[in-house]
Amino acid sequence: MTHEPLLGGLSCTPKKRGDSILRPGGTNCGGCGMGIAFHMLERAVGERPIQMVIPACCAIVTPGQYPRSAYGVPVVAATFASAAAVASGLAGTAHMNNESTRVVCWAGDGGTFDIGMATLSAAAERDEDILYVCYDNEIYGNTGGQRSSATPIGAVTTTTPRGKTLRKKDIVEILAAHRVPYVASVSLAHPEDALRKMRMAIDMHGFRFLHVLSPCPTGWKSEPAEGIELVRLAVRSGLFPIYEVFDGTRTDINVEPDFAFDALQRYFALQNRFRSDACDLAALAEAIREDWARLRRRALEETTC
Amino acid sequence: MTIELLSANHAAAMAATLAGRANRGARGFGGGVYPITPQTECIEFLCKQEFEKGRIVRVESEHSAMAVCMGFALGGARSFTASSSNGLAYMTENVFAAAMYRLPIVMMAVNRTLGPPWNIWVDHGDTLALRDSGWLQFYCEDNQEVLDTILLAYRLAEDRRVHLPVMVCQDAFVLSHTMMQTDVPSQALVDQFLPPLDLPHRLRDTPVTVGGLDFPHETEVHRIQHEQAMRRVPAVYGEVAREFESVFGRKPAAPIVPYRADDAELLLISMGTTASTVRAAVDRARERGVRVGSVRLRMFRPFPSRELELALMHAQRIAILDRDISLGQGGILWTEARGAAPREALVQNYVLGLGGGDIRPEHILGIIDDLGRRVHAESPEIMEVAT
Ligand code: SF4
Numbered sequence: 001m002t003h004e005p006l007l008g009g010l011s012c013t014p015k016k017r018g019d020s021i022l023r024p025g026g027t028n029c030g031g032c033g034m035g036i037a038f039h040m041l042e043r044a045v046g047e048r049p050i051q052m053v054i055p056a057c058c059a060i061v062t063p064g065q066y067p068r069s070a071y072g073v074p075v076v077a078a079t080f081a082s083a084a085a086v087a088s089g090l091a092g093t094a095h096m097n098n099e100s101t102r103v104v105c106w107a108g109d110g111g112t113f114d115i116g117m118a119t120l121s122a123a124a125e126r127d128e129d130i131l132y133v134c135y136d137n138e139i140y141g142n143t144g145g146q147r148s149s150a151t152p153i154g155a156v157t158t159t160t161p162r163g164k165t166l167r168k169k170d171i172v173e174i175l176a177a178h179r180v181p182y183v184a185s186v187s188l189a190h191p192e193d194a195l196r197k198m199r200m201a202i203d204m205h206g207f208r209f210l211h212v213l214s215p216c217p218t219g220w221k222s223e224p225a226e227g228i229e230l231v232r233l234a235v236r237s238g239l240f241p242i243y244e245v246f247d248g249t250r251t252d253i254n255v256e257p258d259f260a261f262d263a264l265q266r267y268f269a270l271q272n273r274f275r276s277d278a279c280d281l282a283a284l285a286e287a288i289r290e291d292w293a294r295l296r297r298r299a300l301e302e303t304t305c
Numbered sequence: 306m307t308i309e310l311l312s313a314n315h316a317a318a319m320a321a322t323l324a325g326r327a328n329r330g331a332r333g334f335g336g337g338v339y340p341i342t343p344q345t346e347c348i349e350f351l352c353k354q355e356f357e358k359g360r361i362v363r364v365e366s367e368h369s370a371m372a373v374c375m376g377f378a379l380g381g382a383r384s385f386t387a388s389s390s391n392g393l394a395y396m397t398e399n400v401f402a403a404a405m406y407r408l409p410i411v412m413m414a415v416n417r418t419l420g421p422p423w424n425i426w427v428d429h430g431d432t433l434a435l436r437d438s439g440w441l442q443f444y445c446e447d448n449q450e451v452l453d454t455i456l457l458a459y460r461l462a463e464d465r466r467v468h469l470p471v472m473v474c475q476d477a478f479v480l481s482h483t484m485m486q487t488d489v490p491s492q493a494l495v496d497q498f499l500p501p502l503d504l505p506h507r508l509r510d511t512p513v514t515v516g517g518l519d520f521p522h523e524t525e526v527h528r529i530q531h532e533q534a535m536r537r538v539p540a541v542y543g544e545v546a547r548e549f550e551s552v553f554g555r556k557p558a559a560p561i562v563p564y565r566a567d568d569a570e571l572l573l574i575s576m577g578t579t580a581s582t583v584r585a586a587v588d589r590a591r592e593r594g595v596r597v598g599s600v601r602l603r604m605f606r607p608f609p610s611r612e613l614e615l616a617l618m619h620a621q622r623i624a625i626l627d628r629d630i631s632l633g634q635g636g637i638l639w640t641e642a643r644g645a646a647p648r649e650a651l652v653q654n655y656v657l658g659l660g661g662g663d664i665r666p667e668h669i670l671g672i673i674d675d676l677g678r679r680v681h682a683e684s685p686e687i688m689e690v691a692t
Contacts (some may be wrong), residue, residue: 010506010513010515010516011514011517019512030360043361044532049510051377051508061518062519063514063518064517065517065518065520065523066517066518066523069512069514069517069532069549071512071514072512073507073512073514074508074511074513075512075513075514075515076375076376076379076508076514076515076516077515077516077517078372078516079372079398079399080374081368081398082375082399082402083370084374085368085372085376086372086373086376086379087329088364088372088373088375088376089373089375089376089378089379089380089382089384090374090376090377090380090508091376092335092360092362092373092376092377092380092382093332093333093376093377093380093381093382094356095360096332096333096335096359096382097332097358107543118366118369119365119368120368121365122364122365122366126362126363160345173685178618196333207429209596250449251570256656287679300608
């Protein structure tokens with residue numbers, strides 16, 4: 001069986017009108033936040049032509065096995081650290097040919113916070129015309145749950161069996177420091193705000209970055225049905241601040257948390273990945289308050305100056 | 306055509322520029338570039354060029370340089386990059402990926418010793434470590450050949466029977482920084498030689514997933530197809546070389562270049578600029594009545610086994626000269642080429658010029674003497690030629 005052309009492991013299934021970005025047949029775990037994020041992106045994209053670059057992560061296992069693919073748009077399955085660089089070439093070609101194609105990187109926290117960081121930082125510095133979405137499940141998901149630099153303090157993973165003792169990287173701040181046109185955190189529990197951001201980001205030019213906290217029942221050891229509730233708790237407690245930064249200068253806070261301590265407690269209690277002895281919640285609440293003080297100072301300074 | 310005084314780095318960049326501009330009527334030209342000694346002048350030259358439809362992306366690493374090329378190629382553009390030594394080692398994952406995606410990327414590689422300890426001079430170990438990456442590989446002997454081979458490489462890479470990336474290798478400093486008279490073709494001639502690229506599997510609007518998940522049988526099929534494409538290369542090369550000659554009026558070198566080999570009892574096989582030194586030594590030995598000749602291997606992937614067998618058919622003693630070493634085994638050219646020797650021939654491996662050690666005609670004459678005197682072949686001879 002060697003019929004041509006089967007070049008480059010190219011999978012192609014016919015597109016039907018109204019197909020979504022991620023069509024039926026995906027292999028995500030039940031309750032995976034990535035699927036919800038895809039549906040939001042789908043709405044934001046509408047009829048615009050898009051091409052996606054997906055490095056190694058759960059999202060590249062999702063479409064299934066060659067020669068079929070559950071993706072309803074053209075996708076490049078890139079090497080782990082290369083998404084933003086492959087996307088630079090694709091966007092460059094579209095640009096040279098006056099095409100309106102929007103190029104979207106869709107990557108997990110491993111490909112964004114860790115192995116792809118240099119590539120991502122360089123593409124941001126070059127202000128490539130790319131929308132980069134990181135769906136952050138805070139763990140190496142498809143290798144079975146190892147810590148990444150996005151794993152939060154207190155989380156037990158297969159490589160932090162006693163719970164992680166370090167806090168996660170602040171990816172939004174890192175990207176904002178590149179002074180790119182748009183950086184925002186996205187809450188799946190606040191669909192209006194999420195959709196507004198995705199709609200705006202897909203049409204903007206230059207480098208745009210969205211950070212989506214993506215519930216992962218498999219890695220978080222949580223109930224599949226409780227994903228959205230968990231994100232809501234993370235936002236309410238201030239643990240996951242929802243804001244956007246324009247050009248690295250103007251900071252807008254989009255959702256006001258109530259900083260309820262019981263929201264933080266509940267966020268930790270609903271996930272079996274957290275070891276109570278590995279994380280001092282009172283200390284964490286204090287750290288959250290400090291982060292917020294800094295965030296508010298910046299949001300205020302930039303609007304008044 | 307105009308004759309210009311160019312280093313091999315500039316000749317390579319000139320060829321890439323001409324090839325890139327030749328695709329202006331199609332999807333254009335793009336490349337990711339990153340500096341490394343002794344390749345840097347190539348990408349500097351490229352960054353100074355103007356393209357009607359082209360973009361050079363100054364990336365943060367070789368790994369991304371190749372990734373950017375993959376993006377351009379997947380978008381349907383012609384693409385180019387250049388690297389060397391540890392840069393190639395760092396790029397390796399994406400070197401393999403470019404071939405597995407079946408993308409017609411052309412890369413100029415300056416052969417430089419891998420470190421540490423750091424050494425910027427020539428040996429062939431860096432690109433030979435990539436021999437299993439699924440790329441075509443050519444090793445050049447002079448600057449004209451570098452320029453010509455890059456133009457040829459695009460035709461080969463973009464041929465529908467091939468669709469594979471091509472690495473054009475040249476020796477650090479010996480070529481990369483040495484100026485030679487180089488015949489630079491006009492844009493009109495290059496346009497004539499290089500038709501616009503129309504890559505059938507580039508991304509369009511249809512929902513395809515490039516490089517998705519293979520299970521064992523799909524991988525078997527993909528590898529078989531890749532290998533079949535490799536096996537079609539020699540025939541395609543012949544066609545393309547003839548067309549090159551009809552357009553540019555000069556004949557490109559064949560995959561294997563014999564010298565005074567017809568009546569030779571002793572034959573020396575080598576690659577790159579070592580072969581020029583070998584030819585000088587062959588002439589001197591011939592003056593003393595030694596029936597010696599040489600064979601330069603220009604195409605290493607696909608390996609031209611049949612052509613080499615024919616070239617070695619009458620040789621009784623064969624020296625295989627390697628400017629590289631697979632530690633724990635011996636010269637890489639030797640391990641690959643010895644199978645093409647006649648069964649009764651004595652085949653001895655000499656490893657020399659590692660780390661840029663200057664290979665002189667006297668060293669080659671010493672090898673010719675040694676080869677003539679040998680009773681039987683022994684394990685690879687690792688020579689120290691540097692002083
Ligand atoms: S492991 Fe987590 S992120 Fe991956 S598919 Fe399952 S739920 Fe989604």
